[in-house]
Amino acid sequence: MLSLSRVHFGKTHYEVRKLGEGAFGESYLAINKTDADQFRARLYKTDRSRMYAELREQLVAVKFSLQQGNPENDGVGIENEISVLTEALPPEEHPRIIKLYQCFDDGHIAWLTTKYMTGGDLGDFLELYPEGIPESFIWHVGYQVAAALAFLFFGAIVSNGMTAQPSANCVCHGDLHAGNLFLGPAKTDGTGFGNYPEIVLADFGEADWYVSREQAPDAGIVDFLGRHVRDVHDLNIVMEELTNAMMAGGDCLARDSMLLNVIDRLGTIRNTGPRKVGKQGLLRALVDFMSIADTERRRLDNPMSENAVALIAANKVSDDDLEMIFCRSAGHSRVKKSKLDQTARDWRVTVAW
Numbered sequence: 001m002l003s004l005s006r007v008h009f010g011k012t013h014y015e016v017r018k019l020g021e022g023a024f025g026e027s028y029l030a031i032n033k034t035d036a037d038q039f040r041a042r043l044y045k046t047d048r049s050r051m052y053a054e055l056r057e058q059l060v061a062v063k064f065s066l067q068q069g070n071p072e073n074d075g076v077g078i079e080n081e082i083s084v085l086t087e088a089l090p091p092e093e094h095p096r097i098i099k100l101y102q103c104f105d106d107g108h109i110a111w112l113t114t115k116y117m118t119g120g121d122l123g124d125f126l127e128l129y130p131e132g133i134p135e136s137f138i139w140h141v142g143y144q145v146a147a148a149l150a151f152l153f154f155g156a157i158v159s160n161g162m163t164a165q166p167s168a169n170c171v172c173h174g175d176l177h178a179g180n181l182f183l184g185p186a187k188t189d190g191t192g193f194g195n196y197p198e199i200v201l202a203d204f205g206e207a208d209w210y211v212s213r214e215q216a217p218d219a220g221i222v223d224f225l226g227r228h229v230r231d232v233h234d235l236n237i238v239m240e241e242l243t244n245a246m247m248a249g250g251d252c253l254a255r256d257s258m259l260l261n262v263i264d265r266l267g268t269i270r271n272t273g274p275r276k277v278g279k280q281g282l283l284r285a286l287v288d289f290m291s292i293a294d295t296e297r298r299r300l301d302n303p304m305s306e307n308a309v310a311l312i313a314a315n316k317v318s319d320d321d322l323e324m325i326f327c328r329s330a331g332h333s334r335v336k337k338s339k340l341d342q343t344a345r346d347w348r349v350t351v352a353w
């Protein structure tokens with residue numbers, strides 16, 4: 001059965017194909033109907049290949065809530081993801097955090113659209129392409145995910161000297177694994193690293209933030225940091241997974257390298273616990289780790305194979321997929337019109353970090 005959220009979204013968008021499914025929602029590739037119809041009217045007869053190219057440029061990922069306003073799911077799922085991305089994080093785009101375009105949540109219907117990351121998630125990439133992992137790529141993932149966490153936890157970015165910002169809401173992710181790290185094509189403007197994909201942290205369905213903890217007003221920030229420590233530990237696990245995949249691919253040199261040592265060190269934060277490590281200690285661990293990771297990725301600097309680069313950059317939607325969207329009719333007339341007529345919120349402004 002179509003969820004109400006999916007029907008609501010279908011009023012303004014065409015669905016192109018399914019991307020994934022989780023405990024609280026389903027993700028699809030989609031395109032705004034007005035934009036798509038305009039491209040079709042303008043280019044269908046005159047320049048069909050340009051029409052497909054323009055349509056591909058407009059694709060977004062949408063995630064629908066499967067639950068119909070179930071209060072028992074408060075604090076997790078798409079409604080939670082929307083409030084974290086729109087209330088806890090600053091509205092400016094950050095390169096390591098999934099870019100939110102639009103969202104809708106009226107208590108019954110909830111969906112959000114994000115930038116389509118052509119490389120999919122790191123978990124799928126590892127399965128499809130285990131031989132595509134050079135050691136310096138593991139450091140690259142570590143560096144970029146640690147940068148995402150430093151921003152998420154403390155608002156620390158390069159331009160503020162990687163310092164904790166008093167205005168930051170101490171957001172923790174709560175579900176960090178390879179399936180929630182999305183890959184985009186290598187940046188060519190000098191802000192990326194070699195031909196490596198951009199790593200973006202996504203899926204904030206289980207995220208939380210300090211000021212939202214009204215239910216535990218006496219708990220101080222140090223108590224709350226347990227979930228942040230777990231995020232760091234989860235990054236450690238992702239790096240271990242990547243290392244294992246690389247070793248299975250035959251490059252056993254890493255066994256003697258710094259990699260395992262540093263991964264280990266990251267893991268010990270978990271054992272130290274939030275009380276001992278504290279806010280500054282956690283930020284320092286992330287910043288120290290970023291510095292080692294950056295040095296190592298530069299020292300090793302093995303490029304990713306051209307096949308892997310092409311796989312990540314390829315927009316995986318065919319001309320036929322795009323043609324099909326115009327053949328499907330919405331046909332959701334049984335749902336009350338008034339319920340579906342409210343409009344979504346646009347989100348995120350672009351700034352340079």
Ligand SMILES: Nc1ncnc2c1ncn2[C@@H]1O[C@H](COP(=O)(O)OP(=O)(O)O)[C@@H](O)[C@H]1O
Binds near residue numbers: 021022023027116
């Ligand atoms: N913006 C996106 N770009 C590329 N793939 C996506 C995007 N959003 C979702 N996906 C795919 O769908 C899967 C599920 O999406 P996710 O946001 O992790 O939701 P959940 O795990 O809660 O279902 C992801 O692991 C990824 O493979």
Ligand SMILES: [Mg+2]
Binds near residue numbers: 022
């Ligand atoms: Mg997920």
